[in-house]
Amino acid sequence: MCGIIGIAGTKPVTDRLLEGLKRLEYRGYDSAGIAVIEKNNHVSGLVRRRAKGKIRNLEERIELEPADGLFGIAHTRWATHGAPNEINAHPHFAGRVGLVHNGIIENFTSLRDELKHTRDFVTQTDTEVVAHLIDEAMKSGLSGKDAFAASLKKLTGAFALGVVIDGVDGQIFAARRGSPLAIGLGDGENYIGSDAIALASLTTRVIYLEEGDWAVVTTDNVEIFDLNDTPVKRDITIVTGSLAAAEKGNYRHFMLKEIYEQPETVSHTLTHYVDAFNHKIKTPSELELKDLDFAKIERLSLIACGTAAYAAYVAKYWFEQLAEMPVDVDIASEFRYRKPALIKNSVAMVVSQSGETADTLAALRYAQSKDLQTAALVNVMSSTMAREADFALPINAGPEIGVASTKAFTSQLTALLSLAICAGVQRGHISETYEQKLIASLTQMPRLIAETLTLDDDIEKLAHDLSKAKNAFYLGRGMHFPLALEGALKLKEISYIHAEGYAAGELKHGPIALIEEGTPVIVIAPTDELFEKTVSNMQEVSTRGAKVLLITDKEGARKAKGMANDILICPDVCVETAPIVYAITIQLLSYHAAVHLGTDVDQPRNLAKSVTVE
Ligand code: F6R
Numbered sequence: 068m069c070g071i072i073g074i075a076g077t078k079p080v081t082d083r084l085l086e087g088l089k090r091l092e093y094r095g096y097d098s099a100g101i102a103v104i105e106k107n108n109h110v111s112g113l114v115r116r117r118a119k120g121k122i123r124n125l126e127e128r129i130e131l132e133p134a135d136g137l138f139g140i141a142h143t144r145w146a147t148h149g150a151p152n153e154i155n156a157h158p159h160f161a162g163r164v165g166l167v168h169n170g171i172i173e174n175f176t177s178l179r180d181e182l183k184h185t186r187d188f189v190t191q192t193d194t195e196v197v198a199h200l201i202d203e204a205m206k207s208g209l210s211g212k213d214a215f216a217a218s219l220k221k222l223t224g225a226f227a228l229g230v231v232i233d234g235v236d237g238q239i240f241a242a243r244r245g246s247p248l249a250i251g252l253g254d255g256e257n258y259i260g261s262d263a264i265a266l267a268s269l270t271t272r273v274i275y276l277e278e279g280d281w282a283v284v285t286t287d288n289v290e291i292f293d294l295n296d297t298p299v300k301r302d303i304t305i306v307t308g309s310l311a312a313a314e315k316g317n318y319r320h321f322m323l324k325e326i327y328e329q330p331e332t333v334s335h336t337l338t339h340y341v342d343a344f345n346h347k348i349k350t351p352s353e354l355e356l357k358d359l360d361f362a363k364i365e366r367l368s369l370i371a372c373g374t375a376a377y378a379a380y381v382a383k384y385w386f387e388q389l390a391e392m393p394v395d396v397d398i399a400s401e402f403r404y405r406k407p408a409l410i411k412n413s414v415a416m417v418v419s420q421s422g423e424t425a426d427t428l429a430a431l432r433y434a435q436s437k438d439l440q441t442a443a444l445v446n447v448m449s450s451t452m453a454r455e456a457d458f459a460l461p462i463n464a465g466p467e468i469g470v471a472s473t474k475a476f477t478s479q480l481t482a483l484l485s486l487a488i489c490a491g492v493q494r495g496h497i498s499e500t501y502e503q504k505l506i507a508s509l510t511q512m513p514r515l516i517a518e519t520l521t522l523d524d525d526i527e528k529l530a531h532d533l534s535k536a537k538n539a540f541y542l543g544r545g546m547h548f549p550l551a552l553e554g555a556l557k558l559k560e561i562s563y564i565h566a567e568g569y570a571a572g573e574l575k576h577g578p579i580a581l582i583e584e585g586t587p588v589i590v591i592a593p594t595d596e597l598f599e600k601t602v603s604n605m606q607e608v609s610t611r612g613a614k615v616l617l618i619t620d621k622e623g624a625r626k627a628k629g630m631a632n633d634i635l636i637c638p639d640v641c642v643e644t645a646p647i648v649y650a651i652t653i654q655l656l657s658y659h660a661a662v663h664l665g666t667d668v669d670q671p672r673n674l675a676k677s678v679t680v681e
Contacts, residue, residue, distance in 0.1 A: 069157070069169040071248065073140040073229045073239045073259040074269070075284050081134060084141040087265045088122050091143050097151030099125040102158035102165035103139035104236045111136075113165050113233040117156040138236055140229040140259075142167035147338045148175070149191030159195045161186065162202035163233040168194040169261060170226030170246040171334050171343070173510050178221065191344050197222065201230065211235035212283055215242075216296055219281055225330040225513035229259050242281035245330040245517035247316070250274040250282060250289055252303065257284045263306040263316055274301045275317045278521060320668045322469035322561070326654050327520060329474050330513040333647065335463040336478040337509055340485030346506045348488045356458050359414070359440070361390065361490035366413035368439070370397045370430045372678070374472040374556060375418040378479035380549035381646050382418075385487035389505075389643070390494050392487075399426035403433035416442040418483070420467060420475035422450020424678050431456060444482055446475050460486070469669045471561050473654045476553065477516070480647045485509065508641040512648065518638040519651040526652060529616055529633055530659030536564055536587045540578070540608075541653070542571040543591040544601050546646045550591050554653035561671045562661040571604035584612035589656070593637065593645045594622040602627055618652050 070091025074080040084101050100117030114134045118124035122143060142157035148171075149155035157167045172178070175193035178200065182188075186199045200221060204214035211232045219228075225245025232238070241248055241259045251258035251266035251273055259282075260266040263273050276282065279294030280301070293299045304317045318324035342349055351359045367386055369379035376398055383394040397407070399417070415434035419427045422445035431452055434441050443456035446464050453459035464478035488505050491497035497505070533539060539558060541551035551568035558566040569578055571590070582588070588608045592601040598619075609615050609630065617623070617631035624634045640648045661668050 069145050070143040070261045070265060071140070071167050071169055071227060071229045071259065072261070072265045073167075073231070073241065073284070074138070074256065075237070075239050075258070075286050076137045076256045077286055078137070079135045080137060080139040081129060083269065084139050085122065085126055085129070086268055087260060088125070088141050088143050090267060091261055091265045092122055096121050097144055097146050098153065098156035099141070099143045100156045100158055101125070101129070101134070101139055101141040102160070102231060103134055103136035104231060104233065105134060105136045111233070111236055113160070113163065113231065115158050115160065115165060117153050117158075119151060119153050119156065138231055138239060140165065140167050140231050140239065145335065145338065147171060147334065148193040148344045155190045155192050157194060159190060159192065159198045161195065161198035163205065164198045164202045165231045165233070166194065166198040166201070167229045168197060168226055170331065171224045171510060171513055172197060172222055172226060173224040173514060174222070193343070197228065201232070205232070211238060211240065215240040216281065216292070223514065225334065225517045227261065237285055239284045240281070241276070241284060243276040244279055245513055247331070248276050249316075250276065250284060252289065256286055257289055259284055267306070271306050273304050273306050275304065277301060278517065319662070320469065320658075322471055322473060322658055322668050325467055325469050325474045326651065326658065328465070329477050329651060330517040330520070332464045332474040332478050333481050333516060334513040335465070336481040337485070337512070339461055339463055340482060340489070341506060341509055343506070343510055346503050348485060348492055348502060348506065351489065351493065354460070354489070359442070359458060361392070361493040362495070364392060364412055364414050366410055367392055367394045368397060368407070368409070368413060368415040368434070369394060369418060370399050370402050370415060370427060370434070371418035372399045372424050372426055374476050374553060375420060375427075375479060377549045377553040377556070378476055378483060379418050380552070381480055381546050382483035382487060384546045385484050385643065386490060389487045389497060390490035391496050392490055392494065397430070399424065399430040402430040409434075409437050409439060413439055414442060415439045416444060417452055417456065418444045418479055419450075419452055420446045420464070420472055420479070422447045422452040425680055426678075428452055444479065446478070470671055470674050471557060471657075477647050477650050480650070481509070481512070484643065484647070505643060508644045512644055515638045515640050515648045516651055519648055522635060522637070522652065523655055525635060526655040527659040529635065530656050531663055532614070533587050533656065534562065534564070534660040534663040538581065539564055539566040539587040539589065540574070540582070541566065541568040541589045541591065542574065542601070542604060543568070544571045544597040545595070547591040547593070547649065550646050550649060550653065553650070554589060554591065554657070557653055557657035558660060560674060561657055561668050562664050562666060563672070564660065571601045574604060575607060579608065579611065582608050582611045582613050586613050587616065588613040589616045589618065589653070590631070591618045591649055591653070592623060593620050593640065593642070593649065594626070595642045595645070598623060598626070602630065606630060618649060
């Protein structure tokens with residue numbers, strides 16, 4: 068997660084860019100930079116100042132070497148591709164183009180290969196190639212605007228961009244695909260920013276770009292185009308009230324905002340575990356897990372509560388399939404009381420968003436008392452679990468305010484899948500070619516999540532029906548069985564509709580008695596080797612009157628045509644990462660059902676965000 072701000076101004080911009088960057092520092096702070104179009108004696112030129120570390124360092128740099136102008140962009144970085152140093156800091160320059168970027172350009176390697184004979188690349192980032200693309204397009208005769216639009220078409224990934232071009236002063240180009248970007252409307256000036264917080268001191272009038280939008284921002288005009296380059300009008304939101312309200316942006320609830328943050332939060336998690344530039348999973352020593360040797364571990368105990376436990380259940384499949392590592396999953400409140408038979412060379416890994424959940428913490432301490440090596444996979448790195456475990460592993464999802472866990476869940480899954488790949492490589496079960504394939508699948512996830520979010524309107528309609536139900540069932544096989552459990556939990560906790568998740572093959576052993584005319588059954592089944600079997604189970608409930616919603620992909624929809632009442636088609640995704648992408652659909656389904664019922668979505672009854680009692 069990086070932060071972007073830009074000003075098309077009538078007054079000098081540098082101080083204001085720095086002020087905006089400070090507000091964005093929560094999004095990333097391993098380097099920062101600004102680029103402005105300076106005008107001296109009627110000669111204009113693009114200049115930049117960058118510094119490693121906090122924004123303070125950039126300020127000091129600018130004090131020593133001032134730079135100012137009326138147009139500028141700025142960036143605070145959370146490194147994804149390439150070390151956090153000044154060379155990799157944004158803005159990146161290529162010819163006349165200065166560019167800031169948030170997110171991941173998935174196809175940067177192939178684009179770099181296409182350009183490397185004619186262009187000099189100086190950074191290890193995925194970003195630099197975009198600046199070259201735009202500059203190259205202008206060299207072929209396109210205007211700045213057309214070059215920007217043409218370059219966007221060549222990019223795959225989830226990203227937000229801000230661009231200034233030397234000689235095209237007066238215009239800032241901006242684009243949003245998968246990562247957030249807002250436009251601020253000022254008095255004789257206009258702005259771009261990662262969120263309303265960045266723009267808070269500049270304006271209260273904000274346009275949130277929609278997925279695929281791009282824009283040309285000048286001092287007195289904002290032109291917005293959609294994915295097909297058609298000019299569009301977007302609503303203006305007046306951002307008022309407390310900072311907390313501003314943090315919600317134009318989302319009605321924190322939960323919805325957090326669902327929509329997932330292209331970014333997942334890429335944030337990946338940054339920690341994947342060396343995206345070299346297409347490799349990071350080794351335990353690169354992850355600062357000095358003494359952890361997956362090759363020597365005989366058993367992994369994953370211990371957690373609630374949603375975190377369902378992430379652990381999914382991970383069991385990954386560790387077993389990718390690393391052939393035996394895995395136990397325990398509900399934390401049961402772990403120590405069942406007096407588990409623990410074996411010496413095992414690692415106990417607790418999974419917890421907060422890192423403070425009482426049962427999980429007690430399980431961690433119990434494992435330590437039995438001399439097991441312990442690890443804590445947490446979102447809050449200052450938490451008790453992170454401090455007490457032998458190894459602390461971050462998920463980097465950022466603060467989760469909504470009580471129902473959403474972005475922490477997908478980040479837990481992403482971190483656990485990465486660790487399973489790391490274990491598979493260390494245990495010799497993953498070849499180099501397979502590792503590269505898995506890394507490609509991981510880096511595609513932010514984009515695929517963004518694509519899945521575009522199903523929101525369809526899901527909202529489906530949720531209307533679901534909200535009328537008294538009971539609902541979620542079915543899945545393999546890794547989608549725990550996802551079914553999570554789907555049911557999400558629905559119960561925020562909509563108060565009774566819901567159960569089952570392994571699709573298990574229903575006929577009893578619970579099928581509960582199926583009656585109109586009972587909603589949500590079947591999670593991407594096309595994989597278990598698809599046909601899940602479809603058979605789906606038909607078993609269908610013939611007993613269930614109202615079936617099948618969540619699948621194009622191929623699944625084709626195969627199951629006419630067999631489900633409704634089919635929701637997700638993007639094609641590889642089998643290993645499917646649970647992470649499919650998680651978005653069940654989150655949105657519960658969210659809209661709850662909103663329709665008018666419950667308190669962010670603070671559902673009887674629940675607390677961090678459960679610090681046993
Ligand atoms: C459900 C939910 C809870 C938590 C559980 C564990 O949406 O949020 O089930 O997952 O209370 O909390 P952490 O992960 O903080 O240990």
